[in-house]
Amino acid sequence: MHDNKCCSDFQSAVDEYLIRHRSVLDILTKYQEASARVNRAIAKAVTGCGCIQVSASRQSVPENITYSELRNHMSSHLIGEPCPQCQEVIAKELGHSMFYLAALCNLTGISLHSVMQQEYKNVKTLGFFHLS
Template sequence: MHDNKCCSDFQSAVDEYLIRHRSVLDVLTKYQEASARVNRAVAKAVTGCGCVQVAAARQSAPETTTYSELKEHMSSHLVGEPCAQCREIIATEIGHSMFYLAALCNATGLSLHQVMQQEYKNVKTLGAFHLT
C-alpha cells in the first residue's frame, strides 16, 4: 500500500507542478531529453570525473552454461562506483526522467503505480524471457 501512495503522491505532484510543458508532445520530448541527460551523467562520470571506467568486451560464457546460469557470466562493463558527486548528479537526472515519465502517465491517463505493478508481474511471470 505504501508503494501505491508514493507513486500516486508523486504523480499528483507532477500533475500539480507541471505547468508549461503539458502538451503530450512537450512531455515526450522533455522525457527524451531527460533520458539523454541520464546517459550524459553516466558518461561524464567516466570521461570527466573518472570515478568509474568502462571495460567493455564481448560477453562470453562457457558453452555448457545454462540460461539460468548466464547472469553469473555477464558483465555491466563498469569498473568502480560513482563518487558521491557523480552519484548525486546521476540520481538527480534519473529523478527528472521519472518526473516526465509520471507526466506522460498523466497525459495518457495511466497510473504510474499500475504500470509498475503490471511490469513487475510480467517480469516475475516471464523471468529471464521478459525482454528477449
C-alpha cells in the same frame, strides 16, 4: 499500500507543478531529453570524474551452460562505483526522467503504480524470458 501512495502522490505533484510543458509533444521531447541527460551524467562520471570506468569487450559465454547460469557470466562493463558527487548528479537526472514519465502517465490516464505493478508481475512470471 505505501508504494501506491508514493506513486500517486508523485503523479499528483507532477500534474500540479507541470505548467508550461503540458503538450504531449513537449512532454515526449522533455522525457527524451531527460533520458539523454541520464546518459550524459554517467558518461561524465567516466570521462570527467573518472570514478567509474567502462571496460567493454565481447561477452564471454561458456558453452553448455543453462540460461539461468548465463547471468553469472555477463558483465556490466563497469569498473568501480560512482563517487558521491556523481551519484548525486545521476540520481537528479533519473528524477527528472521519472518526472516526465509520470507526466506521460498523467496525460494518458495511466497509473504509474499500476505500470510498475504490471511490470513487476511480468518480470516475476516470465523470469529470465522477460526481455530476451
